[in-house]
Amino acid sequence: MQPASPEPARTADAPAFSTGRFRAEREADWIAFERLLTRLEKRGAKALTSDELLELPLLYRATLSSLSIARATSLDKALLAHLEALSIRGYFLIYGVRETRRSRIRRFVLYDWPAAVRSVWKETVVIAMIILLGALTSYSLVANNSEWYYNFVAEDMAGGRDPRASVEYLQSTLGHGNAAKESESGLHVFATFLFTHNSRVSIMSFALGFAFGVPTMMLEYYQGIGIGAMIAVFAGKGLGFDFGGWLFIHGTTELFAAALSGAAGLRIGAAVVFPGARSRLRAASEAGRTAGKVMVGVIAMLLVAGLLEGFGRQLITDTVLRYAIGSAMLLFWLAYYYIPRREDVA
Structure with missing residues (x-):
């Protein structure tokens, strides 16, 4: 009867996935994206510079990437809900059809x-x-x-x-x-x-x-x-x-x-x-x-x-x-x- 093979030891170069580390690496993009969205909601596109307008879709895609990873790795529900809400806001503000009040009237x-x-x-x-x-x-x-x-x-x-x-x-x-x-x-x-x-x-x-x-x-x-x-x-x-x-x-x-x-x-x-x-x-x-x-x-x-x-x-x-x-x-x-x-x- 052969002895059971020992479990492979966890290597030092493959650390466990950490929610804190994930947040620390990507949170700056989420904060920047949320700030731009808030200004866009309050004052429209004229509140953003040309560089910020170019940066907006990049930050949106970065947020979607973070959301995809969060869903795949089953991170905490609060973070997942925050990223989903941020992504929805970004979609409607960037790609949605927006009408002015005068146009709606x-x-x-x-x-x-x-x-x-x-x-x-x-x-x-x-x-x-x-x-x-x-x-x-x-x-x-x-x-x-x-x-x-x-x-x-x-x-x-x-x-x-x-x-x-x-x-x-x-x-x-x-x-x-x-x-x-x-x-x-x-x-x-x-x-x-x-x-x-x-x-x-x-x-x-x-x-x-x-x-x-x-x-x-x-x-x-x-x-x-x-x-x-x-x-x-x-x-x-x-x-x-x-x-x-x-x-x-x-x-x-x-x-x-x-x-x-x-x-x-x-x-x-x-x-x-x-x-x-x-x-x-x-x-x-x-x-x-x-x-x-x-x-x-x-x-x-x-x-x-x-x-x-x-x-x-x-x-x-x-x-x-x-x-x-x-x-x-x-x-x-x-x-x-x-x-x-x-x-x-x-």
Whole structure:
């Protein structure tokens, strides 16, 4: 029986791998790389000299080499995590596509926002029809029985614009007639109420969309109720055309925004009800990203409507000009949203 051969002795020229030695040899490169990345993140490429820009990819490759060795030799987890995070930062800053804030805003305004609105066009048509149905319902009820008006519009908010008002008073509230200045405060009351009401309902329509879209459709129907009732009062006094101009100058923007907010909420509700092959949570999440882009635009539209209401409608008293401005705004929004962009086609 042969004796077991002795284990080979560890030679002096093959020392054990040492984490401390590995760090001491390479840590200077990691520190230098991290400093350059920090300056690049804060102030951009202009913060680096030409030599530092040339050095940046070399330090990145050196960090990747250190990461590869760290993974192969099972070094401590803290060092491994640090090198992985540093490598990811370096990749995105050196090779990733970086957009300036101005470029991102430009992309959103020119492409992302209109594309999101176009994607919910079916929901927009549905909500627009619901708003119209609400207006037609209240209009027909008030036109046949004026007492219905007080169920749709609060008396303190109507500011005297009710079936009991005279033609002269109603005309003055629209910025016409000798009593226009006297009723200007009343005009502001109803205008503020209408804008605040529509804005609040628009935001709630979106926020409650997750409940299968039912509250969204109910709120949008309610949105049209007050408008239809008020039109019935003015039309009954022979002032329907004038009231339409008073409402039209800002209403095309404001009601368009209301329809879009409802469409955004309805998109989420439809995704919850009909998720398809996806889970309901995932379907709602994907719909929410599109709806969120639409709602950012809705806020901008409401701001524009507020400016038209606060200044344009008060300064412009000619009814035909009011219709012209409202029509121009409607055509602008339709063209802005629904004419495809070159990048969209590509």
